[in-house]
Amino acid sequence: MKGFLIKEFRHIFRDFRLMLILFGMPVVQVLLFGFAITNDIKNAPIAILDNSKDYLTQKITDKILSSDYFILKKNLNTNNEIGDYFKDGSVKEVIIFGNNFAENFLKNKNANIQIITDASEPNTARLLIVYTNSIINDFQQKQLSSSLEINNFVSSGKLLKPVILTTEFKMLYNPELKSVFMFVPGIIAILLMLICAMMTSMSIAKEKELGTMEILLVSPLKPVQIIAGKVLPYVLLSFINIITILLISYFVFKMPVQGSVFLLLSESILFIIMSLSLGIFISTVSNTQQTAMFISFIGLLLPTILLSGFVFPIENMPLILQYLSNIMPSKWFIIIIKSIMLKGVGINYIWKETLIIIFMTAFFIVLSVKKFKIRLE
Amino acid sequence: MFSIKTKNISKAYKDVKALKNINLNVKEGEIFGLIGPDGAGKTTLFRILTTLILPDKGRAFVKGYDVVKKYKKIRKIVGYMPGKFSLYQDLSVEENLNFFASIFNTTVSENYETIKDIYSQLEPFKKRLAGRLSGGMKQKLALSCALVHKPEILFLDEPTTGVDAVSRKEFWDILNKIKNTGISIFVSTPYMEEAGLCDRVAFIQKGEILTVDTPKNIKSNFHDTLAAVKADNMYKLITDLRALKAVQAVFRFGKSIHLSFDINVINPDEILSYLKSKEHNNISIKKIDPNMEDCFMKLMKD
Structure with a gap:
């Protein structure tokens, strides 16, 4: 043997x-x-077209870029540029902030963000949207709750509390989805x-x-x-x-x-x-x-x-x-x-x-x- | 007691009958040759006797043990060298030998005496991988491996196929030495000239044993007269000789044609004049003693 x-x-x-x-x-x-x-998104090149350039859009931009997922390739100025960057493939996603973003957000509670992705790679495009969306949602939650706290403190319950329905995600076991x-x-x-x-x-x-x-x-x-x-x-x-x-x-x-x-x-x-x-x-x-x-x-x-x-x-x-x-x-x-x-x-x-x-x-x-x-x- | 005994062994592969009613008795301590062309059934018989395959019919005994029921006993006492030199090409000479000793629960040094004669020729190359050995050396190593556990009987299936003439001669000398230590040897070969080196031979053809006897007896049983005939046009010579009456066999043997005939009916001079009448040039007719191949060819015809 x-x-x-x-x-x-x-x-x-x-x-x-x-x-x-x-x-x-x-x-x-x-x-x-x-x-x-790998299916992970890491350092996806994006461009941002900021039509408002106010403190809120700046905050959201910072938050998006501070994640590891995105990297800013270009700040755009006009809508016309978007097509060119997608065509040569230098960006995978463009985020567009509407006019008077901060004002709309606080007064009308209706501000616009548009996300455009390059869906010639469908999986990546879908993931980019999900990632961006969740960052923006997260931001929105925090903004609302902090503004509510202030309101409550000032007017001690005289204001009607807005009802906000939110879905909370929690990724168990592999939170970064590696x-x-x-x-x-x-x-x-x-x-x-x-x-x-x-x-x-x-x-x-x-x-x-x-x-x-x-x-x-x-x-x-x-x-x-x-x-x-x-x-x-x-x-x-x-x-x-x-x-x-x-x-x-x-x-x-x-x-x-x-x-x-x-x-x-x-x-x-x-x-x-x-x-x-x-x-x-x-x-x-x-x-x-x-x-x-x-x-x-x-x-x-x-x-x-x-x-x-x-x-x-x-x-x-x-x-x-x-x-x-x-x-x-x-x-x-x-x-x-x-x-x-x-x-x-x-x-x-x-x-x-x-x-x-x-x-x-x-x-x-x-x-x-x-x-x-x-x-x- | 016989070292090998078979009774009506038959074996078929699908519709090909490889062996038909083989009856053999191999004596203790003899070199027994199984002689026959490729496809005659030699390897099949070897595999039945070494317990590797089962016969369809009949019984066989090796050293008194039944090859079907007592296969475990037989596997302990036989040394087997299969048709191709089955060695581990990526192991060295020494490692191959040690391995085959170990599977028989023994060591090389324990049985060194048995293999000394052969292995001493290999020892200078003991670190060389088996795959890099020449054909003759591979053959010697394979024999050493089959001998290393001091078997009671050796089965050598075409051990000299693919080996040069000098190595073959050496190999048979070695076999005789092994025989003298009391080990029975059952060997097969397609080379007729090697048949003469066995104590007894069996001719096998298409799964049937044609004859079993000593080489001497087989030759003396060749009653026809044999002549080696040569001429310039060998092809025409064969056809012309075949047309002759009283001719038993005509076949090409190297550079000449072996012709066996009945001397009572026709004599060499008559053959010569017949060939001259057929316009052959440079004719030579020489009476010769039969060799094993002549005997085999004759037996095949009968």
Whole structure:
């Protein structure tokens, strides 16, 4: 058994490309998803056309620009300029304040702000409007409540209190709506799936391809020993990977782990074992590395990305795909890590998902041990 | 006791019959050669005997153990070298050997005596990766790996295929040394000239055993007269010889044509004059002793 493990580690460490995939990919993926592929608004270039130039518009402008979301590209003077800036793409949004803004706001309680966005990128445009709107609303609330206080104090209840209906938002768990918080759990799931299932299935298929499996079979080694020898190195390497990903997401993207790290790692090991047993199962049905890779890729990776809720929200899928997503182990795992990392919940909240993964693991282990042949063919 | 015994072993892949009623008895401590062309069923028989596949019909015993029921016992006592040299290309010579020793719960130093003769030739290269070895060295390493646990019987499936002539010669010398330590050897080869180096051989063709005997007996059972015939136009020579009566077999063997015929019906002089009448030039007819290939060709025809 020891000899087998040493041999497996040598295979891995001597394969430069494999090492690159094993240790390079997690880092690259987390950084890629974290930095490049992001839905967040940061430093969006905007222009402002201020027709009033009074203290209130100045205050709102300051407030908007003091957030990290926007950066002022240009102060406009006439409406005609707006089109030009949108056309050359130098601004994503223009905010226009109406005439006599402060006066209208205080006297008539009816001042106008117009927001124009470049909707050739619909998602960004929608987010810009939401962000701008919420900043302006926030400002309005504060203005009204402070003016009410003054009024109340002066006229001691003689004035009729204006009724204001407001909706208050509170973003739980990810108040800044960072998309990296959404991606990290997904990446962990995908990478574990990929490394564990693909690598083990390929390494077993490689033995078949080279003919060394024949010699292993014609030896006193038991199937369990062969499987364990193949699997254990990857358990260790995947575990190192999880820790790398968590460290990067903590230090680079400030993603917290609210819940217990121990629970998070234990759930990860469970998922690793589940992916490995899936890999062994794949290897029992494929005789070449190519087949193994193909099955892992088409059969595991794509569904994991598409159906686990990592990229597309499951609630928006057609009903049949929603049902299908239930058999994706990664769907449950993503729920688990999100709950632990962001909500900080304990096992009592995620026991159901954990149990599902345990069942899936048992299912694949039994299936692959049954399918693992003590003979060729 | 026989080291290998098979009774009516049959095996089919879909509609191809790979083996038909194979009956073999291999004695203790002999080199037994399984000789036949590619696709004759050699590897299938090897895989059945090494417990890698199940026969459809019949029974087989290795060292007295049933290959189906007692496969675990057999796997402990056989050394198996599959058709292609199955080594880990990314491990060094030494690492390969250590690994194969470890899966049999032994060490290289424990059985060093068994592999000393072969491994001593490899030792200068022990740090080299197996993938960078020459064909002959790969073959020696694969044999060392199959021997490292001191098996009671060795299965070598086409060990000399793809190896140069010098290495092949060396390899057979090694096999004889191994045999002298008491290990039975079951070896297959497509090369007829290697058949003469075995203690006994079985000719196999299309899944059937044609004959089992010592090389000497097989040659002495060749009753026809054999001659090597040469002429300028070899192609025409073959067609003309085939047209002759009393000719048993005509086939090309290297630079000449081997012709077996019944000397009671026709003699070499008559053949010569016949060929002259067919306008052949530079004719030479030489009586020769049959080699293994001649015997095999004859057996195939019968």
